[in-house]
Amino acid sequence: MTKATPVCTHAKCAKKDNAEQIALDVIAARTSLSFHRVCEDERVGKVPDYRSTCATVAVEVKKLTSAAMEWHIDKLNQQFQGRGFHPMRSLQETWMLLMDTTEARESWDILRQSTGKPRKPRFDTMLPALEAALVQVEAEGANDFWRNSAVSAAVGYPVCGTKIPAPSLGQRPFGPGVLLNDAYGGVRSTDLDIDVSGFLNDWLSSERSSNARESLRAETGWRIAALVADSSGPAKDMLATIRDSEGAPSAPLKLPVEIDEVILIAWPARVILTYGHRDGWHREPLLNLTMSGSRVSQ
Numbered sequence: 212m213t214k215a216t217p218v219c220t221h222a223k224c225a226k227k228d229n230a231e232q233i234a235l236d237v238i239a240a241r242t243s244l245s246f247h248r249v250c251e252d253e254r255v256g257k258v259p260d261y262r263s264t265c266a267t268v269a270v271e272v273k274k275l276t277s278a279a280m281e282w283h284i285d286k287l288n289q290q291f292q293g294r295g296f297h298p299m300r301s302l303q304e305t306w307m308l309l310m311d312t313t314e315a316r317e318s319w320d321i322l323r324q325s326t327g328k329p330r331k332p333r334f335d336t337m338l339p340a341l342e343a344a345l346v347q348v349e350a351e352g353a354n355d356f357w358r359n360s361a362v363s364a365a366v367g368y369p370v371c372g373t374k375i376p377a378p379s380l381g382q383r384p385f386g387p388g389v390l391l392n393d394a395y396g397g398v399r400s401t402d403l404d405i406d407v408s409g410f411l412n413d414w415l416s417s418e419r420s421s422n423a424r425e426s427l428r429a430e431t432g433w434r435i436a437a438l439v440a441d442s443s444g445p446a447k448d449m450l451a452t453i454r455d456s457e458g459a460p461s462a463p464l465k466l467p468v469e470i471d472e473v474i475l476i477a478w479p480a481r482v483i484l485t486y487g488h489r490d491g492w493h494r495e496p497l498l499n500l501t502m503s504g505s506r507v508s509q
């Protein structure tokens with residue numbers, strides 16, 4: 212793990228997340244430079260995350276993920292600690308339930324109700340309401356259901372479910388209750404120019420890149436936007452196309468004036484794709500990096 216030299220003692224400047232550490236490891240290995248953490252109070256306005264000690268390279272790190280799914284994963288882990296099966300005494304059957312998280316995964320931000328309130332799944336309180344809804348499903352004699360409204364309301368996502376049949380021999384692996392999983396869909400072309408260049412150009416030309424652009428604007432060295440993408444958010448289809456391909460895109464990125472190079476760290480695909488206005492696209496495998504934390508290591 213590469214360490215960035217601190218230049219101040221502010222707690223806020225010392226904080227870094229997994230994505231920032233991954234980006235630092237990748238860029239330090241690529242450039243053979245050492246970096247320091249930039250002090251947030253160094254100047255008025257935004258500053259980059261890292262600057263090389265010789266001041267020739269500045270790096271701003273951004274995660275390409277979904278805030279809605281970050282919340283989902285955190286709450287699920289916090290509430291269930293990895294347990295997928297939840298016993299329910301008033302049920303007769305074991306149910307396999309699938310939450311449809313497509314909308315959350317395709318959203319950069321948390322989901323909101325029409326009132327503007329955050330729309331969040333209720334893992335902390337959902338089990339009693341879910342049990343009551345499933346008692347009703349069993350009373351109706353259904354073997355499966357598609358987006359049952361009472362079950363979906365209890366969970367906070369559209370849910371479909373099916374009974375797990377009893378084995379012909381031996382005991383059931385689980386008693387009555389639910390196995391809770393999630394499922395999602397996506398649309399991609401499998402063309403790198405569309406799924407990668409197009410996706411990143413949309414991001415670069417949108418408000419979403421404004422923080423990165425502002426942080427790099429006043430830098431005088433080579434300005435790198437390091438994008439760490441995980442498959443829980445809107446980058447999932449881009450990552451699937453990178454995983455299923457070998458080359459780099461041919462369509463150029465439209466780099467904003469504040470950014471000289473984009474380094475895309477496709478964490479689940481273990482690929483680094485770079486695009487600079489000097490050299491165009493380059494693809495290489497992401498080797499020898501391990502990172503703690505589940506969100507970026509999936």
Ligand SMILES: [Zn+2]
Nearest residue numbers: 219221224250
């Ligand atoms: Zn500081």
